[in-house]
Amino acid sequence: MRVVEMHDIVKDYPLTRALDHVDFALDSGSIHSLLGENGAGKSTLMKILYGMCTPDQGHIQIKGQSERITNPRQAINLGIGMVHQHFMLAPVMTVAENIVVGSEPDTGLLFDSRKAALVVDQLIARYGFCIKANERVSNLSVGEQQRVEILKALYHGAEILILDEPTAVLTPQEVEELFVIMRELRKAGKSIILITHKLKETLAIADTLSVLRDGRMITSGLSIEGVSADDLARMMVGRDVDLEMTNRSKTIGPISLQVRGLTLKGKEKNILSDLSFDLHRNEILGIAGIEGNGQSELIEVLTGLAKAEAIVFQHEGTTLSGDAHDFIQLKIGHVPEDRSTRGLIKEMTVEENLMLGYHRSPRFNRRGFFRPSAVRDFAQRMIKDYTIKTGSSRQRCGSLSGGNQQKVVIARVFSEDPDLIIVAQPTRGVDIGAMHYIHERLFELRDQGKAILLVSADLDEVRRLSDRIAVMYDGRIVSISKPGEYTETQLGLMMTGSSVEGCKDDNQA
């Protein structure tokens, strides 16, 4: 049975058509993956179904009945629940209180908390949620908070559950746990829409899938049977994408950056202990490691945001000071790991962000006078070269999707033609089209003779891009190797501080 049918949905925003005559249908008791790159219109389509957003055109049927859904309360009454990318829980309240609030409008917080806890406990047991009803939400991990949101929807009678990129905030293990819960829910007859741009996840759990691209429905209600990752990538991006692309440097050049004895003290112990490495021209040196093992601090020291206790630090034979401004002068480019706080100013326009920190560059000035037209021309070129999806160069950067924001940062840094580039988490939260593009640019820059230091928590990415791989654990570099020297498992072990020798022995045994 069709539990949801959306017909001919159109949604216009001032600068973009977010949805262009879209049809969508959901079968009862199935998991339906709604795929699409950032900005494709996935959230908008589902916000329309959940009554958070009104379409300009089109109509919706729930279980065969035509419905006008104008607010979430109405959607909830129709059995629709939605878990958003950003959770909306009250941290000081318990799990049960968070779940029940909203259905107890008259009593407010004075509801029968014991009865609520009982009902919530039953739900937790029934679907195997592994959380405690009387636990405070502030004590829960992100994955657990997400389960509370799902429970909340179920408590309010959801038969149709929309999950908007639920795995973006989860560790691989939590993703597995979520999938177990989703399968339980399907068994119980619930219908689930999983919004994602991750192909692996779609292939792992979906029964059917739909693909949105640029506001258009490319594929609607396709069965997962016989579909490959390459097929999905092609539908999402609109062309073939080589998901396994690697490209090693042909000739490693002379040393660009030399770091010796880098030590950074923390309150109790060293955050960075005696790091030494060389970075060559025509080389991508990848730093692999589980987040929190000193990678962020390493970048802070290298970009002058933190001062090390000890360091010998040379760029092209010149010793550097610790001032960020000197680094830019020295043509060191930096793509920061957190684009939303360090890379961009969201309130500013795309144009302004593209020249952030470079406004004194000769490119934008003539005889000491700033030239707005030069900025506009430059912005137009960057938007075209990097296919930045934006209504205009004067749109606020904050309204762009994550992937397009990242392209703005990368366009700015790369266009300044730095000799040495420090890139941190360059494709985090970025869709595959943009990821592929960013990777190609990095190879191109490397082949032009740039020295690139790549820091990424994504081991696949490090292995694919790097000419050498350094593994960081507990503030130290525990190994530097060529790709292929160690297997993925062995690198993974080193990232957790285990010895690879032990692993080799195990393999032989």
Ligand SMILES: Nc1ncnc2c1ncn2[C@@H]1O[C@H](COP(=O)(O)OP(=O)(O)O)[C@@H](O)[C@H]1O
């Ligand atoms: N409130 C809004 N105002 C203006 N444009 C918006 C708004 N919400 C979304 N958009 C635009 O609509 C398009 C679709 O966005 P969205 O549905 O969030 O995509 P997705 O969830 O697939 O990443 C994007 O181009 C986005 O910039």
Ligand SMILES: [Mg+2]
């Ligand atoms: Mg979205």
